[in-house]
Amino acid sequence: MTSLLLAEQVLNGLQFGMMLFLMSAGLTLVFGVMGLINLAHGSFYMIGAFACASVAMATGSWFLGLAASLAAAAVAGVLVELLVIRRLYDRDHLDQVLATFALILVFSEGTRYLFGSFPLFLDVPAALSGAVTLPGGIAYPVYRLAIIAAGIAVAIGLFWLVGRTRLGIRIRAGEADREMIAALGVDIDRLYTIVFALGAALAGFAGAMLGTIQSVQVGMGEPVLILAFVVIVIGGIGSIKGALIGSMLVGLTDTLGRTLLPVAFSTILPPSDANAVGSALASLLIYVLMAGILVFRPSGLYGGRSA
Template sequence: MSSILIIEQVLNGLQFGVMLFLMAAGLTLIFGVMGLINLAHGSLYMVGAFAAAWVAGATGSFLLALVAALAAAAAAGALVEIVVIRRLYKAAHLDQVLATFALILIFSEGTRWVFGSFPLFLDIPDYLSGPVTLPGGIQYPFYRLVLIGIGFAVALGLWWLTAKTRIGIQIRAGENDREMIAALGVDISKLYTLVFALGAALAGLAGALVGAIQSVQVGMGEPVLILAFVVIVIGGIGSIRGAFIGALLVGLTDTLGGVFLPELFKLFMETTTATQTGSALASMAVYILMSIVLIWRPSGLFGARA
């Protein structure tokens, strides 16, 4: 097991983790501020990916594709919040789950009706393609390094937005006491729409960026959404810092576990099922991590203690 392979897989885990962060950050903002369980968040990830693939195919510009992904996902999120979600804030969580699950079906069938059932492909532009040489002679795809950089930049931007700006103060206040900030003159409806659109835009950006690595297809957001929920449970609901740390932990655990656990079992177990056992354990690794964190700290790493 070479050091080059380990470093490459660590970088892959970081790249996967920062993409999960883009999903989880919006999800934890929406749940923390609105108290809403939004199962349709993965559909907004899909909307961003399809918008990017279509615009890139029509214009040949990857940057325009990213802008389109942000705009389309934010617009879809704002529309969903105004038309559907606004009626669910005082509803029971079961009603929220059922309503947002219905939105998954609507988005999936609507996307299939507009774009068809076949996957689309978003090419990496020439100026981001190809490998770069890292210290130690490691060859690593430049695009994946760019994804890591974008993820860290978005995390820094979200920290600045929530900690240093007036709208960030309103978002944090809305998370703690929405009745009080409404009494102080803040338009809570506009604030909720803004937060929902921001979370949707982050999901759409993640979908567009990942769409250049894998195919863009209907239903691509649901597996990522499951891991995003794991991230916010580990990091603590409502915490951007927790979402970032949790996403990196999940990304590294999933990537390194999937690569190295089967090899370790094959090395120490002289049976024909060693690789299958390691692969099965690797698929459960992130959930085992979540269980350990919840046993140690039920509110998550950075969640507020009850």
């Protein structure tokens, strides 16, 4: 393995991590602030991708589709919060899991009813297509660089929002003590609706960004959701910083594990066995990472509070 290939794989790992961050940022916000386990987060991801694909197909503009994905997922988030989630805050986590799992089924079959069972077409816009040669001679797809940039922008935006704005102060206060900030005159119901819509919009954005280079189809959100849960457990529930670090760790571990493990095993095993063992182990690697981190930091890397 050359150092050039290794550098490219590190870049791929970072890019994969950014994809995961877009998805897990919203999830950790909702989980941390509202104490809600939202399995339907993957459905907002799917809604974002479908909104982007259908608007891009109708108007021919991918960027309009991206805007539509934010709007559609946020609106869906508001509706879901008002109609369903609001009734779940005082219930235990099992009820939340059941109700939001039901939402997955409703959204999946509803999407199938509207769009049919076949995957939709969504392609990279001309402005972001093709590959560029980076310093060092790595040919890298422009769109993947755009994903990294979008992830960095979202991270900066969220740190600013949570750390520097009035809304951010309320979000942090709501995380710390729900009754107390309600007593201080903050409309906690509205705050929760806003946070939930923000989380949904982030998932929708992720869905549109990633749907573009993946497959826009019913049920696309659930595999990503599992990885996003791994990320927020590693990073610490409710911490944006944790979600960022956790995403990077998971992205790098997964990508490098996938490429390096088979190579490493081939030094001690015959090639076909090395391949089989290496790829089997690589798919476990992020869960091993999660277990390892939980042994030393039971509430995750940046999860100070006991939830």
